[in-house]
Amino acid sequence: MLAIAKEVQLEAPRWRGARILCEALFREGVDTIFGYPGGAVLHIYDELFKMGDRIKHILVRHEQGAVHMAEGYAKATGKVGVVLVTSGPGATNSITGIANAFMDSTPLVVITGQVPRKMIGSDAFQEVDTVGLTRPCTKYNYLVKDVRELAEVVKEAFYIAKTGRPGPVVIDIPKDVTAEAAEFSYPERVSLPGYRPNTFGDWDQVRRAVEKMCRARRPVLYVGGGVIHSNGGEELLELAERLNLPVTPTLMGLGCFPSGHRLCLGMLGMHGTYWANMAISEADLIIAIGVRFDDRVTGALDKFAPQAEVIHVDIDQSSIDKNVRAHVPILGDAKAVMRQMLDLLPEEACSSSASRLAPWWEQINEWKRYAPLSYKQSAEVIMPQHLCQELYRLTGGDAIIATDVGQHQMWLAQYYQFKRPRQLITSGGLGAMGFGFPAALGAQIAFPDRQVIAFVGDGGFQMTAQELATAVQYQTNLKIIIMNNNYLGMVRQWQELFYERRYSAVNMEWLPDFVKLAESYGATGLRATRPDQLERVLERGLNAPGVVVMDIIVAEEENVYPMVAPGAGLKEMVLG
């Protein structure tokens, strides 16, 4: 009788904070946590152990890796990435990833341990002011001072992370709060009176926008990460096709519109295609959806698109009118607003669009013929652009690829024709080296049966290479391709073009043997040094089981073109 009575819980259970946290995460649908233990989070790790396989914990080798992995997981799935690290150095090691997620609007919940409440502010062992340090680079953050508010904090944190413009939320939990008991009841709703993300745009504004879109003679659809966050690919395709609009995606938007589509101009910006940059510079109407007119895209603002009126659709009010004046600002969710636009589109505008825009398309195609993407092939050395093209060919354009930061990132954006959103995972706003490999690992853990590739440079890979242990420990099939040119390529390019070839601190004079490094971690290592080896190495590597590192030696001093020099206008591209 006693045994049965114990199992019937008529009241809310009383659990310690650590268990409340784990149960709350489970209720939020969390199935994976990337983390690294430490003193302040011992109770949490104890409860995590007892959770068994309800939540999978991935032990990383550096907290920076944990956050990048959670970012890759979140970018690949659209779900909230979750991180668990300890106090002090655990938190500080996480800041690069948190700032990265903040810049690229990636939904993350980062749980950091903290010293016991009585010791806060006493310069205790492994204490830092985590909330203070992360305040400028989080969407919001919490210091949980009472175990009774923990469940509500978790619910709020997830809500804030994934709604509106997504972003990272930090929850700092003192160790004694994780030890104290409270009744667990998971709240049904959150109460955030100061936070009201918009979904639908103002109908009058949408109407004004549609009128302009139907009359414009030289329109351009400029689209980015916001379309992917709102899952608006379908609406975008329909909108572009019905009005015959040229589409240029940003780096963060690659894949939101199929790259091979006849209407796609390729990426714009500092290393965008010639015809995309010319189109936006000569446009009379820019339809900006889910983008923020970042400086890598606009070039010098006083020279940007002088003849264009701008329709700006964004979920973040502060992005509108920040860099470029919006003639028709529309505050709302990209997918919802595009649906509104489609609802208002008159049939005659669509049927007449082909003829109305024929001269514009002719001009665009002329620009494309004038300066297509090009490079000089070589029989002696592997050209980095060729590597990207081969990768595209051998993966059928279907792989999920996470890049690091630098020249390889730009070449991949130019030469790999991403067809779908969430295929390209890259650090755009912050440009954090070391991101690519762990982010790819996070994506692979989210999709164990998909082909996932980390496409990195020799510089960036060394920043987080220790996660090879993580990749092998969890028996993943992740493939890592190192574009090895023995230089910090992008910096070297700038030094060549603007500092008269004074190569200051860019030569990676000392590199590990990446093949032996891979093998030391229990992974497979392969190397290609000549063009005639490339296809074989890539094919072998991509199809081999387990973790494979392919060290691809490429031309040392290639430059990414086109290039818009700092301070120059978008039309002032250097072509080679």
Next chain:
Amino acid sequence: MRCTISILVENRPGELARIVGILSARGQNIDSLCAAAALDPKISRVTLTTDGHIRAIEQIIKQLDKQIRVLEVVNMNQLAHIERELALINVFAPPGSARQKVLQLASAFRAEIVDSSAEGLILEARGDGEKLAEFIRLLEPFGIRDMVRTGAIAIANLIAASNLSGANQTAERRQVEGI
């Protein structure tokens, strides 16, 4: 352009730091800052003044408005409002004509004497920023030994308040009703 910004924010630790951080992150100096409980003690009203280009101010207001716990942000320059500030001024006023003149000035500006000694006075002065600045300027020749100001607070005047359709109170009521 000098600007007075009035913010209603949930009264929680760290929220003021977040607000201040929005300005400091943009290299924008806060000339004055005043924070206290609003009508509902769970809500704080923060009034700050700053100086900057209109585009910079616009962006700061948008950034403040999008903060999770911020309920409302008003650029007080855009509506008819009443601005007040309090100053406590320790002025050198030895007996004789100096003290007489200081007392006359205080009377003219309706400032009160809150402390006095053989050689000095502490005056409490209230008014809008301009009036206060003028009072201080006139006292300077006598020798101001110490001065503390609260920084401006501002409230929409009655006509402007009715046009705002009680947004302030609606915000506070929303919080209280827990919507």
